[in-house]
Amino acid sequence: MAKHDPDLSLLFHALADPTRRSILTRLAETPARVTDLAGPTGLRLPTVMRHLSVLEQAGLIATSKDGRIRTCAIVPEALDPVRTWLDEQRAIWEARLDRLDAFVMNVMKESVE
Template sequence: MANQLSQLDQIFAALADPTRRAIVMRLCAGEASVGELADPFEMALPSFMKHIHVLETSGLVQSEKSGRVRTCRLSPDALVGAEDWFQQQRAIWEARLDRFEAYVLQLKKEKERASAKRPSRTTKRKGSE
């Protein structure tokens, strides 16, 4: 479990940066060379490579070098742990919201019952005419 959390932490940390999210989004369209990936960003190649390294360390991206060209591709299986975590969180929060909704409906019914037992304010009192 601790190792899984560590992997999950690395994935979320990798995706916390907008540059790395943009790289992942680009790789959703297919593999690309580091040069192609770096082209839209105004940063030095060594700085860009740090982003690639973080994505590789998290397991989101794999790269291989052929001659002078390093090609990157997405590893979608790395997101399975994050997806599982989101599903667990969704189940927890949906259960909490269901309980909250039931509680609010119960309060509403109790309020309606209490107001039905009280005499109406529109009835006139004796001697007030």
């Protein structure tokens, strides 16, 4: 039943935060240091560190330390499970669309009230 899917939960949770998404978008341009990432967010370093470790645990970014500088970069294939799940769901959902159509129409009318 795919009850236990820690990967997806970690990924979705990591993506649920606007700050983390903006960090990802920022990292998509080019790898960056922790301080560089903190700048645009307006958040303190420890806070950003936390976000980064959430992203790293979800596998969305990889980091490496060179001297006293930690560099962060995205891990592009990390989004694959999300994409896969989405595709699966869409497949199922659309397969049942005909059956749902009438029902949804009803709901639409009712939910105006």
